[in-house]
Structure formats: C-alpha cells, structure tokens
Amino acid sequence: MKELEERIAKDGTVKPGDVLKVDSFLNHQCDITLFDHMGAEWARLFEGKHIDKILTIEASGIGIACIAAQHFNNVPVVFAKKTQSINLDGEQYTTKIYSFTKQKTFDVIVGKRFLTKGEHVLLIDDFLANGKALQGLIEICEQAGVVVEGIGIAIEKGFQGGGDKLRKAGYDLQSLAIVQSMDPEEGKVVFA
Amino acid sequence: MKELEERIAKDGTVKPGDVLKVDSFLNHQCDITLFDHMGAEWARLFEGKHIDKILTIEASGIGIACIAAQHFNNVPVVFAKKTQSINLDGEQYTTKIYSFTKQKTFDVIVGKRFLTKGEHVLLIDDFLANGKALQGLIEICEQAGVVVEGIGIAIEKGFQGGGDKLRKAGYDLQSLAIVQSMDPEEGKVVFA
Numbered sequence: 001m002k003e004l005e006e007r008i009a010k011d012g013t014v015k016p017g018d019v020l021k022v023d024s025f026l027n028h029q030c031d032i033t034l035f036d037h038m039g040a041e042w043a044r045l046f047e048g049k050h051i052d053k054i055l056t057i058e059a060s061g062i063g064i065a066c067i068a069a070q071h072f073n074n075v076p077v078v079f080a081k082k083t084q085s086i087n088l089d090g091e092q093y094t095t096k097i098y099s100f101t102k103q104k105t106f107d108v109i110v111g112k113r114f115l116t117k118g119e120h121v122l123l124i125d126d127f128l129a130n131g132k133a134l135q136g137l138i139e140i141c142e143q144a145g146v147v148v149e150g151i152g153i154a155i156e157k158g159f160q161g162g163g164d165k166l167r168k169a170g171y172d173l174q175s176l177a178i179v180q181s182m183d184p185e186e187g188k189v190v191f192a
Numbered sequence: 193m194k195e196l197e198e199r200i201a202k203d204g205t206v207k208p209g210d211v212l213k214v215d216s217f218l219n220h221q222c223d224i225t226l227f228d229h230m231g232a233e234w235a236r237l238f239e240g241k242h243i244d245k246i247l248t249i250e251a252s253g254i255g256i257a258c259i260a261a262q263h264f265n266n267v268p269v270v271f272a273k274k275t276q277s278i279n280l281d282g283e284q285y286t287t288k289i290y291s292f293t294k295q296k297t298f299d300v301i302v303g304k305r306f307l308t309k310g311e312h313v314l315l316i317d318d319f320l321a322n323g324k325a326l327q328g329l330i331e332i333c334e335q336a337g338v339v340v341e342g343i344g345i346a347i348e349k350g351f352q353g354g355g356d357k358l359r360k361a362g363y364d365l366q367s368l369a370i371v372q373s374m375d376p377e378e379g380k381v382v383f384a
Binding site: 023024028029030031032033035036058059062063065066067069070074075076077078079081082083102110111113114 | 215216220223228250251254259270271273274303
C-alpha cells in the first residue's frame with residue numbers, strides 16, 4: 001500500500017536493533033484517516049471472504065482493528081488481553097506470548113463467550129516481525145475452533161521471517177507494507 | 193444516551209464489589225456500531241468546541257477514541273501507554289495511576305512530541321469511577337500545557353464520586369450513561 005510505505009519513509013525512524021518507530025501515526029499517536037484507508041485496502045484484499053469477527057491484541061492493534069471493522073460490515077472486534085484482570089471472570093482461552101519489544105512474557109486471554117466454534121475470524125495487528133503475537137492469537141483460534149479466514153498486518157518486517165512462516169503454513173496473510181531492510185545509520189527503509 | 197443505557201441493562205452484568213461487566217460490547221468485544229453512535233453523541237454534546245486532538249489511555253479507551261475521532265474531523269488520537277517500552281525513547285510526560293481493577297500502580301507515559309503547548313484536547317475513556325485514570329491524564333495535560341476542552345466518558349459510576357469531583361473542578365464532563373446504583377443480587381442497574 002503506497003500511502004503507508006510513503007508515510008513510513010517520511011515519518012518512521014529506524015533505530016539500532018531492527019527497531020522501526022512509527023509512533024507518530026500508528027501505535028502511540030493514531031492517524032485516523034490513514035487507518036480508514038488501511039481498512040479499505042484490507043477489505044479489497046480480502047474481498048469475497050466471509051468475516052464474522054475481527055480478533056486483535058491490545059494495545060496497538062485495537063484502534064486499527066476498530067476502524068477496519070467499518071469496512072467489514074461493522075463486525076464485532078475482540079481484543080485479546082495481555083494480563084489477568086479481576087474483572088475477567090468465567091472461562092477464558094489463554095496462551096503465553098513473548099514480546100521482544102517489552103522483553104517479557106505475557107499471559108494472553110480471550111473470553112470464551114467471544115469466540116464461537118465455526119466462526120470465520122480475521123486477525124489484525126500493527127506489526128509482524130518474528131510472528132510470536134500472531135502465533136498466540138492463532139493458538140487461541142485453534143482452542144476456540146474458529147476459522148482464521150485471513151491475517152491483516154500493517155507493517156511486516158520481512159527480514160525477520162515471521163510472515164513467510166505463516167504463508168508457508170497456508171494462511172492468507174496480507175501485509176500493507178513489507179520492510180525488506182532497514183539502515184539505522186542512514187535511517188533508510190527499503191520495501192519488498 | 194438511551195441506546196447505551198439500554199445496552200447496559202440488557203448485556204451488562206453486576207458483580208459484587210461494585211463491578212459492572214460490559215465486556216460483551218465495550219471493553220473486550222467491541223460493538224463498532226454502538227461506538228459510532230457514542231462518537232456522534234459526544235460530537236453533539238461538545239458542539240462548537242475546537243478540538244485539536246483526542247487523548248485516551250490504553251487499552252479499552254483506544255477503540256472508542258478512534259471511532260469518536262471520526263466525528264471530530266478525524267483529529268489524531270493519542271493513547272497514553274501503561275508501561276515503559278524499549279521502543280519508547282526520547283522525552284515523555286509521565287505519571288502514576290493506581291488501577292482498582294488490576295490492583296496495581298502503572299507508570300503512564302505520553303511522548304512529548306504528541307502534545308503541543310496550547311493544543312485543545314478532548315479526553316475519552318470507557319469508564320469513570322473514582323477518577324484516578326482521568327486525574328493521571330489531566331496531570332499529563334498540565335505538564336504539556338494543553339487545554340482540556342472536555343472529557344467524554346462512556347459509563348460513569350456516579351456513586352463513586354470521581355465525576356462530581358471533576359465537574360466541581362470546572363471540567364466539561366459528558367458521560368453517556370451515569371450509573372446511580374447497582375444491585376449484584378438482582379443484577380439491576382439504576383441510571384441517574
């Protein structure tokens with residue numbers, strides 16, 4: 001998606017350790033118009049697929065998923081939660097996800113009531129690097145017996161391999177921008 | 193807002209300890225159509241006010257704030273983050289917020305780049321009980337020198353006093369549903 005690539009080139013910052021900061025428009029400050037265009041693009045890419053629900057993970061995925069849902073007939077958005085809260089009672093699907101960004105392992109939970117066996121689910125997230133977060137969401141989908149109809153990612157770090165693994169496993173993964181390489185010295189981002 | 197009150201009455205669950213669970217439509221599974229109507233209602237309530245930016249706090253506020261922003265000329269949404277992440281470098285406004293729900297104190301941060309002195313900010317959040325989270329956001333706004341033009345809340349627990357304190361302090365606080373009392377035995381919610 002040209003608009004997203006151009007925005008990354010303009011406002012993204014490359015940091016040592018393969019870190020791409022896009023917090024001025026994607027995951028700290030949110031550009032709502034851009035989110036809307038991203039939702040429209042996923043709707044085009046997943047056209048003809050039946051989607052009952054969008055599943056994402058807190059926190060950065062939520063805004064993107066909610067705006068995207070407007071392009072999928074306002075289907076409900078469920079976001080997986082990263083810690084056990086005393087407000088969450090009842091039965092939950094759970095898994096563990098290691099975050100390289102935060103350098104710790106989170107318990108991730110989704111209330112069983114919110115995923116019904118046989119539903120067709122679209123996974124949405126802001127970033128895909130090694131794929132740990134998505135693997136966690138997929139594991140929860142398997143526990144729930146829902147069908148992962150597609151995976152929509154804003155920015156895939158292609159050189160970290162998570163995306164290719166998911167494509168090989170047969171998932172319909174659509175990343176709006178795939179970063180092939182980044183150079184922290186020159187601050188340059190090359191897209192696939 | 194009648195639609196929200198009716199939805200709380202229908203799908204909310206009252207639990208002991210003044211807990212109102214609305215996770216089937218507000219803060220775990222998200223009803224995008226309802227969020228859109230909430231955004232329209234805040235636009236009506238804050239009509240004539242100049243809003244440069246919406247500020248919320250992760251995680252439950254994000255989806256509501258992003259959809260609401262569409263009713264405020266797609267202004268940017270900034271969400272305060274609850275833990276220090278290694279992706280967040282540079283200067284940040286910080287404060288501490290105690291969460292009764294999670295029973296712990298969070299460090300809350302907003303990148304200084306995302307709040308500019310003199311900007312007019314609308315605060316949005318899903319719940320207002322004792323007001324600790326909002327006080328934290330207001331503190332960050334004071335550090336940044338931005339004007340809190342209004343506060344939009346989905347559900348205020350009126351009996352916990354946080355809202356009245358903010359109104360007395362002069363804030364234009366608009367809660368779409370104000371719960372006056374709840375009865376865990378009968379599962380009944382009375383609105384103000």
